[in-house]
Amino acid sequence: MAAGGPAPRIQTVTSTTLLEGLKDPANHTRWRDYVDRYRPLLVAFLRRHGVQATDAEDVAQNVLIEFVRGYCEGRYDRERGRLSSWLFGIAFRQLQNHRRRERGRARRADERLVEVEEVAPLLAHLPQFDGNPVAELPSSPVVARGAVVCGSRKSM
Secondary structure (H helix, E strand, O other): OOOOOOOOOOOOOOOHHHHHHHOOOOOHHHHHHHHHHHHHHHHHHHHHOOOOHHHHHHHHHHHHHHHHHHHHOOOOOHHHOOHHHHHHHHHHHHHHHHHHHHHHHHHHHHHHHHHHHHHHHHHOOOOOOOOOOOOOOOOOOEEEOOEEEOOOOOOO
16 A cells, blocks of 8 residues: 555454354354454554553453453344444443543542551651661560561561
8 A cells, every 4th residue: 555545444344254153152263353353443442532551451351351241141133233333332331430440549549648648747756767677676565557566676
């Protein structure tokens, strides 16, 4: 193809042969054809919606897993629409799930940051260790997180 020419058209029409082959979970050739055809499209879709590259790969994997479950359970009805439309509906729901998880992670990270900021003034009153924390342990037992830590000055 000449430089500057039109981009190659990606085939998204799923053939009857492929659809029939997907009905057999042991038909590895058809399943590989399916993954090879749609995985790059899923990743591109997710990237266009702002998902980072590694996360897009993970979300695409989740989409394919959900697709396999649904397809093997007979949830896809060719009379109701194209396979790619059904697949990208799954992708959109997985994208929403990913965004919810990300918001939850960000919220938890903010909460942890607040906890550290609240504890920081308390930590300022602790003695500073001078290199070897084991050698600087107090000689009396110390309670740390509910467990007794024997603070001897023996080296380990």
